[in-house]
Amino acid sequence: MILPRSFFNLARLTNNLADAGKRFSRAPVRIRLSQHNKHNKMRSTMGSNSSFSARRTALAMAVALCCAWQSPVFAHGSEAHMVPMDKTLQAFGADVQWDDYAQMFTIAKDGAYVKVKPGAKTAIVNGKTLTLQVPVVMKGKKAFISETFINDVFQSGLDQTFQVEKRPHPLNALTADEIKQAVEIVKGSSDFKPNTRFTQIALAEPEKAKVWDFVLNGTAVDSPRQANITMLDGKHVIESLVDLKDKKILRWDAVKDAHGMVLLDDFATVQQIINESAEFAEVLKKRGITDTKKVITTPLTVGYFDGKDGLKQEDRLLKVVSYLDVGDGNYWAHPIENLVAVVDLEQKKIQKIEEGAVVPVPMTPRPYDGRDRINTPKKPLDIIEPEGKNYTITGDMIHWQNWDFHLSLDSRVGPMISTITYNDNGKKRQIMYQGSLGGMIVPYGDPDVGWYFKAYLDSGDYGMGTLTSPLVRGKDVPSNAVMLNETIADYTGAPMEIPRAIAIFERYAGPEYKHQEMGQPNVSTERRELVIRWVSTVGNYDYIFDWVFHENGTIGIDAGATGIEAVKGVQAKTMHDPTAKDDTRYGTLIDHNIVGTTHQHIYNFRLDMDVDGINNTLVAMDPQVKPNTAGGPRTSTMQINQYAIDTEQQAAQKFDPGTIRLLSNTSKENRMGNPISYQIIPYAGGTHPVATGAKFAPDEWIYHRLSFMDKQLWVTRYHPDEMYPEGKFPNRSTHDTGLGKYSKDNESLNDQDDVVWMTTGTTHVARAEEWPIMPTEWVHTLLKPWNFFDETPTLGRKKDEQK
Numbered sequence: 001m002i003l004p005r006s007f008f009n010l011a012r013l014t015n016n017l018a019d020a021g022k023r024f025s026r027a028p029v030r031i032r033l034s035q036h037n038k039h040n041k042m043r044s045t046m047g048s049n050s051s052f053s054a055r056r057t058a059l060a061m062a063v064a065l066c067c068a069w070q071s072p073v074f075a076h077g078s079e080a081h082m083v084p085m086d087k088t089l090q091a092f093g094a095d096v097q098w099d100d101y102a103q104m105f106t107i108a109k110d111g112a113y114v115k116v117k118p119g120a121k122t123a124i125v126n127g128k129t130l131t132l133q134v135p136v137v138m139k140g141k142k143a144f145i146s147e148t149f150i151n152d153v154f155q156s157g158l159d160q161t162f163q164v165e166k167r168p169h170p171l172n173a174l175t176a177d178e179i180k181q182a183v184e185i186v187k188g189s190s191d192f193k194p195n196t197r198f199t200q201i202a203l204a205e206p207e208k209a210k211v212w213d214f215v216l217n218g219t220a221v222d223s224p225r226q227a228n229i230t231m232l233d234g235k236h237v238i239e240s241l242v243d244l245k246d247k248k249i250l251r252w253d254a255v256k257d258a259h260g261m262v263l264l265d266d267f268a269t270v271q272q273i274i275n276e277s278a279e280f281a282e283v284l285k286k287r288g289i290t291d292t293k294k295v296i297t298t299p300l301t302v303g304y305f306d307g308k309d310g311l312k313q314e315d316r317l318l319k320v321v322s323y324l325d326v327g328d329g330n331y332w333a334h335p336i337e338n339l340v341a342v343v344d345l346e347q348k349k350i351q352k353i354e355e356g357a358v359v360p361v362p363m364t365p366r367p368y369d370g371r372d373r374i375n376t377p378k379k380p381l382d383i384i385e386p387e388g389k390n391y392t393i394t395g396d397m398i399h400w401q402n403w404d405f406h407l408s409l410d411s412r413v414g415p416m417i418s419t420i421t422y423n424d425n426g427k428k429r430q431i432m433y434q435g436s437l438g439g440m441i442v443p444y445g446d447p448d449v450g451w452y453f454k455a456y457l458d459s460g461d462y463g464m465g466t467l468t469s470p471l472v473r474g475k476d477v478p479s480n481a482v483m484l485n486e487t488i489a490d491y492t493g494a495p496m497e498i499p500r501a502i503a504i505f506e507r508y509a510g511p512e513y514k515h516q517e518m519g520q521p522n523v524s525t526e527r528r529e530l531v532i533r534w535v536s537t538v539g540n541y542d543y544i545f546d547w548v549f550h551e552n553g554t555i556g557i558d559a560g561a562t563g564i565e566a567v568k569g570v571q572a573k574t575m576h577d578p579t580a581k582d583d584t585r586y587g588t589l590i591d592h593n594i595v596g597t598t599h600q601h602i603y604n605f606r607l608d609m610d611v612d613g614i615n616n617t618l619v620a621m622d623p624q625v626k627p628n629t630a631g632g633p634r635t636s637t638m639q640i641n642q643y644a645i646d647t648e649q650q651a652a653q654k655f656d657p658g659t660i661r662l663l664s665n666t667s668k669e670n671r672m673g674n675p676i677s678y679q680i681i682p683y684a685g686g687t688h689p690v691a692t693g694a695k696f697a698p699d700e701w702i703y704h705r706l707s708f709m710d711k712q713l714w715v716t717r718y719h720p721d722e723m724y725p726e727g728k729f730p731n732r733s734t735h736d737t738g739l740g741k742y743s744k745d746n747e748s749l750n751d752q753d754d755v756v757w758m759t760t761g762t763t764h765v766a767r768a769e770e771w772p773i774m775p776t777e778w779v780h781t782l783l784k785p786w787n788f789f790d791e792t793p794t795l796g797r798k799k800d801e802q803k
Contacts, residue, residue, distance in 0.1 A: 080134045082144040092150055095473060097380075105136065105143065106382070107153075108473075110482045111161025111389045114153055118143060126159055126388035160388060161482060165395030170206045170214055170221040171418050172396050173408040176487050176495035178244055182227040183493035185242045189249055196238070199230040199261050200411050200463070201489035204241055208433060208720070212610075215419045216428060226250070232260040235316035235346055237729060258729035259316060262299060262462050263491040270299040270320055270343050277350050280341055287336060287358055294325045295336070298539060299343065301461045303453040304701050304732050310352075313732065316345045321450055328365035330564070330772055332540050333594065336361055337569035340450050356449045359569045362593040368564065368773035383480040383507075390506055391530060393482070398504065400530045402793075403549050404428070407532065409486035409501055411465040413437045413724075415534050417547055420555075424789065425797055430610045431555075431678070432783075437464070437545060438606035438757060439726045439738070441709055443702060444599040445695060446568065446586040451597060454566075455702050456538070460730040464536040464543070466490075470500040476544075477533055481505035503533045512551065512794050525794065527551070540564040544776060552794045553785035556684070557758075559603045562776040565766055568595040588766040596766025600691050602709040604725040604739075605781065607756040608718060612665045612676045612788070614753045618645040618715050619677065621660035646750055648716050648743040654693060655682045655712035662786050663715075663756060674787035680756055682712040686779035688762035695763060705733050707740040714739050714757035717747040725757055 085105070089096050094109035107114040116123035118136045123129075130153065134146035174182070179201055186192055204226035205211070213219040224245040231238040237258045241251040274280055274297050281292050289295065299318040302311060311317060320341040323331040338356030343349070365372075391400035396407055402423040408416045413436045420432040443455035458464050465488060471477050486501035507529050514524035532547040542563040548556035570583035573592040580589065587597040609616065622641045628634045645651050653661075664677040683690050694710040696703050708714065708725035716722065716739070724730075727737025739757060760781050769775070785793070 080146045080148075082134075082137065083147055085136065085143040085145045085149075088145065088150070092154075095479070097382075106384075108479060109154065110159070112154055112159040113384055113386060113388075113480075123153060124386070125153060127386040161392060163392050163394040165397070167218075167220075169396055169406050169419075170211050170223070171203065171406050171408065171416075173487070174201065174203050174225075174227060174489075176497070178225065178227065179487070179489045179493070179495040181244055181247070182229060182242050183489070185244075185247055185249060186229055186231070186240055187493075189252065191238075191252055193233050195234070197232045197263055197265070197491045198489055198493040199232055199237075199263065199491075201227055201229050201493065202410060204228045205720070208718070211419065212430070212433070212614075215421065216430070230260070232263070235259065235314075255729065257734075259731040259733075260729065261460075261731065262301060262318065264466070265491055266318065266345060267297075267299055269345060269348065270318060271297050273343055273348060273350060274320060274322070274341060277341075279353065280350060283339060283353055283355065284336070287339070287361065289324060289336070289361070296323045296325055296331045297321075297341075298323070300454065301457070301731055302342070303455055304705060304734055305453075306701060306734075309453070311342065313734070315351070317351065318343050318345060319453055324361050324363075326363060326365060328367045329371070330366050330368050332564045332567065333366035333591075333772055334361050334363065335567060335569045338448065338450055354449050359571065360593070362569050362591070364592060366591065366772040383478045385480050385506075389482070390528070391504065393484075393504070398530075398532075400506070400549065401528075401551050403530070405549075407484075407502065409465055409468070409488060409498070409534075410436065411488040412463050413439070413459050414465045414468070414536060414545060415502060415532060415547065417532065422553055424793070429612055429788075430614075431553075431612075433608040433610050435547075435555075435557075435605065435607045438604040439708070439724050439730075440464075440543075440601070440603045440761075441706060441726070442541070442599060442601055443694070443696070443709075444566070444597050446597045448568075448586075451568070451586075454599075455706075457706075457726055457730050458536070458538045458543070460724060460726045462538055464538060467536045467538055468498045468501045469535040469537040469542060470498065471503050471533065471535060472500075476535060477503040478505050478507065481533075501534065504530070505533070506530050509550075513792070529556075537563070540566050552792070553788060555783040557605055557781045557783075558778055559601075559760070559781075560776040560778045561601050561762075561764075562774050564772065565590070565596045565770055565774055566599075567591075567771075568597050569593060570595050588768075590766050590768045590771040594771070596771065598763070598765055600695060600709075600761060600763050601688075601779075602691050602694070602759060602761035603779070604708050604757055604759045606723065606725070607758060607783070609663050609678060609754065609756050609783075611663050611678050612668050615665065615667065615751045616663045616754050617666050617750050617752075618651050618754065619643070619662040619664045619666075619675075620645055621662065623658065623660075644750060645715070647746045647748055648714075649746045651713065651715035651749060652711050652739075652743060653713045654710075657681075657683060660786075661713060663754065666751065670787050671790045672787070676788050677786040678788060679782070679784040679786045680713065680758060681782040681784065682758045682760045684780040684782045686762055687777045688764055688779070690779070691761035691763050704740075705736055706730070706738070707736050708738055708757065708759055709761075712759045714743065714759070715749055716742045716755050716757065717749065718753040718755050722755070725759070 086096055094107050097106045104115055104117045114123055114125050116136055118138045121135055122131055133148055133152055137144050182201055206221050206223040210221045214221050224243055227242050229240040237255040237260045239253045242249050275292050297320045299320050302317050302319050320343055322336045324334040325331045326334055337359040340354040342351045344351045398405055398407055405420040406418040410416050416436045418434045421428045422431055439459050441457050444451050473479055481503040483500040484502045485497055485499050487495050487497045490496040509527040509529045512525045512527035516522050528551055530549040535542055535544050540563055541561055544560035546558040570593055572580040572583040575589055584595055587595040590596045620643050624639055624641050625636050626639045628637050661680045662677040664675045666675045668676040694703055706726055722742045725738045758781055760779050762779050
């Protein structure tokens with residue numbers, strides 16, 4: 001094969017092929033990429049039952065064409081074109097490993113697990129034999145496959161993980177085309193200004209009752225597709241609602257007294273302002289820093305202190321703390337302490353500089369990427385599913401064992417798990433309408449000039465979905481995980497595809513139950529869990545969120561914090577130095593001249609529970625010791641004091657792990673006559689001290705603005721506009737616009753459509769073992785069926801009930 005010289009430019013070839021879309025259907029290599037991108041995979045609503053990423057396909061073809069080797073291998077009587085296995089399959093998104101012991105290649109992509117030996121005429125795909133048109137051949141130490149290999153293997157039909165969505169779910173996220181359409185509609189308004197930026201573009205959800213009717217009964221939702229759009233016109237927040245079908249604006253509202261989110265381009269703006277400021281350069285010289293290009297800025301929200309910080313409430317401001325890049329890949333280890341620049345984003349200038357005493361920048365290199373380390377190599381630990389997945393993905397719906405739920409990514413709070421049902425002996429039972437991270441806060445306890453304002457509302461101020469971190473197979477998730485791309489809008493309003501945004505995998509989790517009767521055979525079974533994993537990187541911290549579905553009806557929500565601690569530069573090198581006591585008043589000395597400041601990670605999860613129906617009641621069960629009045633040698637008994645918690649303000653409670661809180665459907669009973677319920681457990685263990693409440697005095701403004709962080713259980717009546725525990729626009733808010741406001745009217749909770757807000761978290765006291773990079777620290781929550789079933793749900797159906 002002779003190629004034009006320009007074709008050897010891979011980037012140009014990729015673009016040429018991507019532009020020639022019609023040629024793909026006739027090309028000998030037909031690559032289906034629908035399994036890799038959840039929003040493109042086999043969704044009938046997109047006008048085609050199968051679609052692919054033209055650019056991804058073009059890349060795979062470009063690699064194949066550029067590296068093609070003319071071989072003497074034949075297929076269908078014609079000479080086959082052979083291409084390098086590793087480059088071709090990696091461009092396709094597959095993992096390729098060589099098993100030297102078995103003399104076999106293993107190839108994993110989404111739901112397909114392939115084993116193939118060089119020279120063999122067959123491959124094993126998910127445990128089943130597949131005949132190859134052309135075997136894998138070796139040329140020296142390099143493996144080659146035919147250009148039809150991907151099509152033969154990955155379109156063989158042996159991987160059944162992804163299914164065609166015949167009826168679109170009404171909560172399907174906006175597609176890239178719908179995002180473009182929504183932006184085009186608002187830009188056509190005379191009220192739209194050229195420099196307007198987009199905070200969020202998301203589906204305007206249909207009525208809850210209609211969605212449940214669709215899920216439970218298959219009734220079509222007649223509501224048109226609409227989009228909610230939040231914009232920033234300078235410092236002014238605008239909300240709009242657009243009808244995508246009729247292509248018109250239904251609402252355009254300017255939001256008073258609100259500051260919008262910090263957007264990604266604000267980071268670049270701040271860095272430029274700092275680099276160009278002569279005033280800031282002079283301040284840096286006092287600290288021995290003359291090259292401002294080595295100064296890395298981190299723009300932070302300023303909080304609210306009722307004017308005591310000297311800042312005007314109407315200004316759009318960020319406080320900027322800085323670090324020095326010394327070339328070790330870890331600028332976080334080199335804080336420029338006691339120096340804060342207050343930046344006005346509208347005026348694009350430094351409004352003022354706040355300083356404390358000069359502290360030398362810690363200069364010792366502290367790389368965390370292993371560049372200065374020697375690690376003992378680990379032998380491979382492979383997780384395989386030779387017969388395929390136990391779950392299927394249909395559009396955005398996940399089906400595993402008895403569970404069914406809808407999955408999407410929100411640009412603010414990350415994964416949204418919706419319409420969760422459990423198939424109980426053939427009956428689809430409601431458990432939750434929608435669950436997600438509601439919001440979170442990371443407040444620090446140091447009052448110094450560079451720290452007192454630090455209380456990061458990561459989702460509400462920055463948008464954690466926007467900051468999604470692509471997952472890495474075999475490191476962030478196990479090798480058997482299916483990775484899903486997700487599409488959201490960026491600050492310009494353009495659709496942005498996030499690769500490997502969410503992972504799904506099944507795992508072994510110990511015995512589900514076990515009993516060994518003396519002299520009898522062992523009775524036990526393994527526990528399987530399905531995990532939905534997502535990671536968001538917000539500055540120095542990386543947050544891992546797992547939704548864990550158990551076969552027995554339990555749902556776990558786990559939050560993990562890893563990454564780099566925010567540290568403070570100090571004078572002390574050891575705890576024997578004269579300044580050590582003062583330097584460590586608000587933290588721990590974790591390295592020479594570095595203190596890890598004490599802080600909290602507090603998460604709130606919004607859980608719109610619908611336990612076997614919409615109308616539920618909050619019930620308390622408090623174990624108590626009471627006198628024995630029944631006779632016998634015992635003087636005391638254990639009894640349960642059970643009662644309903646009637647109102648929203650009564651429901652706001654600190655969690656006592658010795659008590660039980662249930663969301664019950666008192667109109668339905670199991671076969672013993674007990675109300676159908678789910679137990680709410682805000683703290684089910686963790687690896688850091690539990691955050692039993694906010695570690696602030698009651699007169700602190702943060703305490704008044706963000707009351708959700710001080711109590712672990714909140715329950716409110718369902719209102720579709722109450723979505724965030726910190727309120728919709730928390731940046732510089734002056735009062736509680738979240739759960740404090742939602743519960744202020746103290747509505748009744750008895751036999752109502754109730755929403756559970758579960759707060760959990762940790763108080764993070766730093767230690768040396770967390771530096772220079774922190775092992776993941778977890779906190780666990782649980783939702784457990786409580787008399788929801790009639791018996792152990794994992795026993796399976798009785799034989800006489802099987803059809």
